[in-house]
Amino acid sequence: MTHAYLLGTVRRGPTESELTAPTVGIFTSTASPGELVSAGQVIGRIEVLAVKYALRVPNGVAGRVTSDVGRDRTRVPVQYGDTLFTLSTASKVDATASASSQAEGAEAKLSFLAPMSGRFYSRPSPAEAAFIRPGDTVQQGQTVGLLEVMKTFNRLVYQGESLPESAVVQRILPNDGDDVVRGDVILALEPAGGK
Structure with a gap:
């Protein structure tokens, strides 16, 4: 069974990265400030023309959410390239812990x-x-x-x-x-x- 999703786009900085909207739509956040996120994790939803897509963290991205546009978890209109989350660079230990947590669900029997x-x-x-x-x-x-x-x-x-x-x-x-x-x-x- 296939489920529709979009990958966020990323702008990288030396200590922080910005996860940006991959399209125009209505954004709802499911991640909270302080939360550790990693590649493949669902961090929100974007509704485009009444179709809801899960928004996933793109490959090669991990970090702690330091701010997000949808912090009150309401529907927020976004344009292509708008910043959705600011992520601080995660340590390898944090990234590994988050990835293993996501993998545990994915690899369960x-x-x-x-x-x-x-x-x-x-x-x-x-x-x-x-x-x-x-x-x-x-x-x-x-x-x-x-x-x-x-x-x-x-x-x-x-x-x-x-x-x-x-x-x-x-x-x-x-x-x-x-x-x-x-x-x-x-x-x-x-x-x-x-x-």
Whole structure:
């Protein structure tokens, strides 16, 4: 299943790089100041003529977000070449840590993907326990989280023909309140019983 995405363009400086808009559109940020980002990571969305594209960090780029145009996560009109993020140059250790985190989701034996774009929550309310935790076994039909879309909460249910009846959660990739794009990995899984 292919999902539409665009790669940001970059202007490099000696200590900072600017990630710029690859096209005219409406930009929504999903990265926060201080967050470490690396090549291939989804850091926002650009809507062009009512079509939404995931915006990914281009190859060879890594760093900490020092500022972003969409810091309040609203829809911001952008022109081609407008600065979306300023990134400080990441140390090799930081870049490796971020890349291995992204790769963990991509290289999992199984992945549970976001069925739509929205804001992810791992618990029904801040005072309640998470639906699942790493190490838990999930069953078909079990709620694993919530996605907030247009102020409506939708249950994320573990189900799908390509998923086994049960699986063990290795990792929950998004944090509470993170924006995800359809097709992003939510859970890194392995079949129950190690199959």
